[in-house]
Every structure is written in structure tokens, then in C-alpha cells.
Amino acid sequence: MPDGVAASRATMSVDAHTVRRIASLARIAVTDGEVEAMVPEFNNILGWIEQLSEVDTDGVAPLAAVIPNSLRLRDDIVTDGDRRDEVLKNAPQAEHGFFAVPKVIE
Amino acid sequence: MSDLTDFGVTALRDGFRKGDFSAREAADAFIGAMEAGRPLNAFLVETPDHAIAAAEEADRGRAVGELRALSGVPLGIKDLFCTAGYQTTAASHILEGFVPTYESTVTAKLFGAGAGMLGKLNLDQFAMGSSNETSAYGNVISPWRRAGDSAPIAPGGSSGGSSAAIAARLAPAATGTDTGGSIRQPAAFTGISGIKPTYGRCSRWGIVAFASSLDQAGAMARDVRDCAILLEAMSGFDAKDATSLDVAVPRWEANLSSNLNGKKVGIPKEYRVDGMPAEIEALWERGIGFLRDAGAEIVDVSLPHTRQALPAYYIIAPAEASSNLARYDGVRYGLRVLPDGANLQDMYAATRAEGFGPEVKRRILIGTYVLSAGFYDAYYTKAQKVRALIARDFEAAWASCDLLLTPTAPSAAFALGEKTADPIAMYLNDVFTVPASLAGLPAMSVPGGLDAQGLPLGLQIIGKPLDEQSVLDAGLAIEERAGFSARAETWW
Numbered sequence: 001m002p003d004g005v006a007a008s009r010a011t012m013s014v015d016a017h018t019v020r021r022i023a024s025l026a027r028i029a030v031t032d033g034e035v036e037a038m039v040p041e042f043n044n045i046l047g048w049i050e051q052l053s054e055v056d057t058d059g060v061a062p063l064a065a066v067i068p069n070s071l072r073l074r075d076d077i078v079t080d081g082d083r084r085d086e087v088l089k090n091a092p093q094a095e096h097g098f099f100a101v102p103k104v105i106e
Numbered sequence: 107m108s109d110l111t112d113f114g115v116t117a118l119r120d121g122f123r124k125g126d127f128s129a130r131e132a133a134d135a136f137i138g139a140m141e142a143g144r145p146l147n148a149f150l151v152e153t154p155d156h157a158i159a160a161a162e163e164a165d166r167g168r169a170v171g172e173l174r175a176l177s178g179v180p181l182g183i184k185d186l187f188c189t190a191g192y193q194t195t196a197a198s199h200i201l202e203g204f205v206p207t208y209e210s211t212v213t214a215k216l217f218g219a220g221a222g223m224l225g226k227l228n229l230d231q232f233a234m235g236s237s238n239e240t241s242a243y244g245n246v247i248s249p250w251r252r253a254g255d256s257a258p259i260a261p262g263g264s265s266g267g268s269s270a271a272i273a274a275r276l277a278p279a280a281t282g283t284d285t286g287g288s289i290r291q292p293a294a295f296t297g298i299s300g301i302k303p304t305y306g307r308c309s310r311w312g313i314v315a316f317a318s319s320l321d322q323a324g325a326m327a328r329d330v331r332d333c334a335i336l337l338e339a340m341s342g343f344d345a346k347d348a349t350s351l352d353v354a355v356p357r358w359e360a361n362l363s364s365n366l367n368g369k370k371v372g373i374p375k376e377y378r379v380d381g382m383p384a385e386i387e388a389l390w391e392r393g394i395g396f397l398r399d400a401g402a403e404i405v406d407v408s409l410p411h412t413r414q415a416l417p418a419y420y421i422i423a424p425a426e427a428s429s430n431l432a433r434y435d436g437v438r439y440g441l442r443v444l445p446d447g448a449n450l451q452d453m454y455a456a457t458r459a460e461g462f463g464p465e466v467k468r469r470i471l472i473g474t475y476v477l478s479a480g481f482y483d484a485y486y487t488k489a490q491k492v493r494a495l496i497a498r499d500f501e502a503a504w505a506s507c508d509l510l511l512t513p514t515a516p517s518a519a520f521a522l523g524e525k526t527a528d529p530i531a532m533y534l535n536d537v538f539t540v541p542a543s544l545a546g547l548p549a550m551s552v553p554g555g556l557d558a559q560g561l562p563l564g565l566q567i568i569g570k571p572l573d574e575q576s577v578l579d580a581g582l583a584i585e586e587r588a589g590f591s592a593r594a595e596t597w598w
Contacts, residue, residue: 019471026428026474027435027451028467029459038471041529045472048530049417049485055492062490063497066305066319066546067571069349086207092442099437104450 014042110135111275115179115332118278122164122178129161129168129178133222136180139276140224145598146247148261148271149225150185151193160222167220174220175339182271182280185226186233187213187323188312192223196314197231197241200461201440210312211344212281212323219339224277227267231463232431233288233316236535237525238266240465245522248296249274249594253560256597257521262292268326269296273594279327279336283313285320286419287515287539290551293326294514294564297553297592299581300326301333304572305546306351308337309344317426318349320419320543330552330581334358337574353572361575364583366400369576372407372507377538379516386513386563389554393511393565393584400583405507409499414492415541420533421476421489422544428473431466434458468529497545504570509580512538514551514564538566548574552581553590562592 019038023030030038088094093101110132113121118132137154157180164177188194188206195201209217217223231240237260238246248261248270261270265282269292272280282289284302293300301324308323315321325336338358344350373394378387398404436442436457443456462470476485503510516537525532542549548571551564565584569577 014475018475022471022475022478024455025478026470027432027454027458028462028470029452029455038468041468042472042475045420045468045529046475049421052414052417052421052488052492055411055414055495057488057491057495060491060494062487063494064490065349066497066544067351069306069351071348072345072352074345083207087438089207090204090439092436092440101437102444102448102450102453 014046015039111139113278114328115176115279115335118179119176119335122168123173129164130158132178133157133161133180136224136277143271143274143276143598146249146270146274146276147244148228148246148267148274148276149182150195150197150228150243150267152225153192153223156192157222157224160217160220164220175335176216177220179220179278180222180224181216182225182227182268182277183213183223184229184265184268184281184283186229186283186314187281188314189213189223189226192226194226194314196233197229197243198461198463198466199242199441200434200458201314204439206312208312211309211346212313212340215342216281216339221339227265227271227280229267230264231466232314232427233264233283233285234427234465234469235263236287236291236532237520237522238263239522239526240463242463246270247522248519249598250296250519250561251594251597259519259561260295260522262295262519264288265292265300265326269293269298269300272296272298272326272328274598279325279332281323281340282326283321283323284543285317285423286543287536289324289326290539290549290564290566291515291535293551295519295562297562297590298326298328299330299333299550299552299585300324301337301550301574301577301581302543302548303337303341303574304351304548306349307341307574309342309347309350311344311346315430317423318430319426320423330578330585331359331362333550333581334362334578356575358575358578362582363579364400364586366397366402366580366583369402369509369580370405370507371397371402371580372405372503372510374407374409374412374503374510374512376409376412377512379537383517385557386516389563389565390511390513392588393554396584396587397511397580399587402580407503407507407510409503409541411492411495411499412541415496415544416533416537418489418492418496419536419540419544420472421485422493424469424473425477425486426473428470428477431462431470434461465529493544496541500545500547508570508573509576510568511580512566512568514538514566518557518559518561518563542568547571548577550577550581552584552588554584554588555590556592
């Protein structure tokens with residue numbers, strides 16, 4: 001299936017349920033009112049993005065790096081660390097040298 | 107002595123070296139202007155102690171013959187750069203109170219070169235915006251006003267605090283960052299110069315991330331030479347950024363030349379968009395005349411995929427943002443919202459709901475959607491393929507020219523509130539700046555003139571990878587011929 005067809009099918013499915021699912025994946029709490037407002041906004045933006053489907057990209061490799069650059073390897077030695085207090089300095093809650101979070105019970 | 111806030115980077119550096127004034131005098135002058143300029147809301151945090159300490163060190167250094175590249179020059183720093191010991195928020199509520207324990211590579215280089223910091227500059231939240239209206243700490247107001255009208259004007263975005271501060275003479279120069287036009291568009295809106303170098307020239311280490319394959323730091327200042335000086339101090343290889351380019355930093359300032367003999371400048375026909383205001387067309391024609399007068403040969407070129415650059419950008423940038431901004435979880439730094447009886451997942455969701463502004467949420471959600479199972483190829487892969495075609499368009503153009511000349515933005519600055527209702531109308535503001543960002547190319551905006559309402563208009567020069575020199579040279583050629591001397595009247 002050409003990319004464009006998949007894209008046009010994709011955009012048709014954005015409803016309140018989808019927006020809630022996406023917000024949940026993004027870990028952002030949303031109210032019913034916010035969802036209602038986001039549905040048309042989402043469809044507007046996705047509809048606008050849709051014009052990409054007009055471009056023939058058959059046989060084109062997706063761009064990986066804008067400027068040719070090879071990934072460097074460095075020596076496998078410790079160059080940083082031993083900064084526990086610095087790392088914890090901005091934590092909303094830190095206890096006994098750890099980040100503290102609400103109890104996690106599954 | 108004339109008012110030191112009228113001095114740019116070159117004049118401050120050289121005047122300080124000659125002994126015309128002390129670094130402390132220069133710092134004090136700008137600190138005074140910064141305080142008087144508070145109605146513009148350009149600074150989120152004022153750091154006069156930093157500017158004064160750097161100035162006093164510069165003065166002590168001068169006494170024993172030690173002069174560094176930026177000794178005597180105070181700067182504004184966009185609040186996207188982490189600054190050790192000074193709050194860094196990216197203009198977001200979610201980072202309120204965050205005080206980095208480390209210094210970004212770019213600011214470390216600037217301070218190492220002797221510059222001091224006047225303060226942290228306001229911006230669009232996480233650099234997402236084109237008008238500085240998405241900041242959690244209020245709009246920046248441009249010092250410019252339409253003739254006979256006091257309606258507050260947008261300073262552009264996302265580096266709107268930087269552009270406003272420079273145009274209002276609250277700072278001689280400032281850092282900016284550019285993901286899709288965030289240096290060039292605000293520079294154009296406020297009648298100053300701004301350059302985004304080749305992707306990889308400036309280290310991204312310590313810059314709050316938005317879209318990592320596009321984010322690039324750059325220089326904003328009153329003129330082209332000042333931009334060259336600042337960019338030279340900011341650039342250079344950094345092992346801490348995997349995309350940093352391991353190439354020498356040219357001596358851009360020393361090599362500046364407005365003689366464009368032998369240079370070919372391409373005029374991309376696709377940038378003549380429908381409904382382009384006549385004033386923008388006229389500005390472009392003026393720019394073409396300037397470059398021809400400087401010795402350049404003007405050639406017509408085609409960049410066939412220009413129209414698709416914006417939609418590709420608005421897939422790629424939100425996709426990368428949704429990934430980068432996943433780190434704001436209320437655990438390690440910044441805001442934590444913990445409703446009664448909330449578990450860890452609830453805490454994440456509540457923290458992010460309260461901490462992020464509406465435009466940031468919009469982009470995270472769009473990004474999450476285009477990366478979600480089943481849609482990744484249709485959106486993200488497709489956009490990266492289109493991006494490859496856009497990069498190829500530029501490569502093909504370089505076969506017949508050395509530089510491209512375009513308007514920077516499709517209009518002069520708009521009034522605050524004029525475009526906030528429609529996200530896409532706001533996104534369209536970046537139509538001329540986004541393509542060069544997608545291709546990682548160096549590009550700069552320089553003032554070209556005023557529109558009929560008295561607001562500045564900018565011309566954009568785009569260059570080949572790593573050829574910032576030609577971009578700066580063409581910028582200088584325009585600057586010398588445009589004779590842009592207008593400045594905003596002080597009303598604040």
C-alpha cells in the first residue's frame with residue numbers, strides 16, 4: 001500500500017476516544033472539555049499534514065542525518081560520575097540519596 | 107561619553123580594549139537599561155551579579171594585558187541554555203525553580219571568552235512558537251510599534267526575549283536557538299541580525315531539547331559583524347554532543363568581506379508564495395539589487411519540495427518533542443503535582459497536565475500520535491523521506507549557485523493575539539525558514555527595510571553546509587546597502 005493511502009486512512013480515525021488514548025500514552029491528564037476541543041484541532045492539523053501524501057517518495061530513503069557525520073567511539077573508561085548530591089539537587093522529593101516517588105503496588 | 111547602550115559587540119569590545127571605558131561601566135549601562143526595560147518582559151531572570159563579576163574580571167585582566175575575545179561584553183542568554191546556579195525554565199511552568207548544577211557548552215564558551223550574563227531571556231515555551239505568546243511567564247512585547255498605534259507587537263519567536271532585548275538596547279547581543287526559524291524570524295520582526303549556523307557547529311549539550319535533529323544555537327545581534335564575533339565564540343566541537351561536528355571554527359570576523367564578485371546567488375521561484383504581500387516582493391527585489399551591486403550574479407533556481415517543508419516539519423518536530431519531553435515526569439527535577447491518593451502514573455499525568463502549556467501539549471500529542479503503532483510509517487517515515495527530498499533540492503541548487511536569497515518571513519510582525527486562535531496560521535509564519543532547518547543549512551536574517559506601517563522586514567540568506575562565511579559576507583553586503591538605521595522609539 002503506498003504511504004499516502006495509509007496516511008489518509010489514519011487521519012479519518014481521530015475522535016475523542018483516540019485523543020484520550022494518545023493523551024494517556026503521552027501521560028498527560030486531560031479533561032472532557034479539553035478532549036472535545038482537541039478533536040477538531042487534531043483533525044485540522046492532521047488534515048493539513050495530509051498534503052505530504054501527494055509527494056512521490058517511492059525509493060527514497062528517509063533522511064537520517066542532515067550533515068554527514070559518523071558516530072564516534074570513545075575509550076571505554078569512566079569519565080564522569082560520583083555526583084549523587086548534584087543529581088538529586090533539583091528533585092521535588094529526595095530521601096536517603098534516592099529519588100522518592102509514590103508507592104508502586106501492582 | 108555617549109550612551110554605552112548604543113554600542114554593539116564590536117564597539118564595546120574595541121572601546122574597552124582601547125581604554126575608552128571600563129567593562130564595569132558597560133555592564134552598569136546595560137543593567138540600567140535592562141531594569142528600565144522591564145515593561146517589555148524580555149528577561150525572565152536578571153543576573154546583574156554575573157555581568158558585574160565578568161566585567162570586574164575583564165577590568166582586572168585589562169590592567170595586566172589579558173584580553174579575551176569577548177572581554178567587556180555583557181550578553182543576554184535565552185532561557186533554553188542551562189546556566190549553572192541560575193534558574194533555567196525554557197519558559198515552562200514544569201521547570202519552575204530548576205537551577206542547573208552545570209553549564210551548557212555554548213554559555214561556558216561565551217563566559218570563557220570573557221562575556222558576562224545580564225540575564226535569562228524569555229522565549230516561547232520549550233521554543234515552541236513564533237510569537238513568544240506560549241511562554242508561561244507572559245508575552246514579550248516588541249519595542250516596535252506600528253506608526254500611530256500603540257497595540258503591542260509580537261517580537262517573533264521563539265527567541266523573542268532575545269530579539270526584543272537587542273532591539274530595545276537592553277543587551278548588545280544574545281544567544282538564540284533555531285529549530286524552524288526561531289532565530290531568523292524574531293530577528294526579522296525586530297530589525298536586528300541573527301544567524302543559525304550549520305547543524306552541528308554549536309554544541310547542543312546543556313540546551314533544553316525540543317527537536318534534536320533540528321535544534322541549533324546561534325547568534326543574535328545588532329549587525330552582521332557582531333553576529334560573526336559571537337558565533338565564533340559559541341561554535342566548536344564538543345565530545346558531549348554526538349552530532350557535534352569535529353571541524354575547525356573559521357575566523358569569520360577576520361575574513362568578513364562584502365565583495366561578492368564571483369558569487370552566484372539563487373532566487374528560488376517556489377518562495378514566491380500565493381498571496382505574498384507586495385511589500386515583501388518589493389523587499390526581495392531590493393535585496394536582489396543589493397547583492398547584484400555587491401558583485402554577485404543572480405540566477406533563478408527551483409526547490410520543488412518547498413511547499414511540503416512545513417507539513418514535514420510539523421510531523422518531525424512534534425515527534426522528536428514528544429520523545430524529548432518525556433523526561434518531565436515530576437521525579438528528577440521541576441514541578442511535581444501529586445493529587446491525594448495518586449499512584450505514580452497519576453502523578454506523571456497530573457504533573458504534565460499542569461506543567462505544560464497548551465501549545466506544548468498540542469505538539470506532544472501530535473508527536474505521540476504520529477509515532478504511535480500503525481501510524482509511524484505513514485507519518486514519521488514519510489516525513490523523513492520528504493525531508494530527504496528537500497535536502498536533495500538544496501544540493502541540486504548548489505550546482506548552479508553558492509547562496510540563496512529569500513524574504514525571512516511572509517509578513518512584518520503581527521500584533522499580539524492576532525494569530526493565536528489558529529495554530530496553522532501561526533505555523534505558516536515559518537514557511538521560508540523551515541526548509542533550511544530541515545536540511546541543516548546555515549542561514550541568517552538581516553534587516554532590509556521598513557514596511558508601510560514602520561515595522562522592520564528581514565531578508566534571509568541561506569548557504570551551503572559549513573559555509574557560514576559566504577552567508578555572513580552576503581549579509582554584510584545587504585547591511586551596507588540597506589542602510590537600515592531605524593530603531594524603535596523608547597516608550598517603556
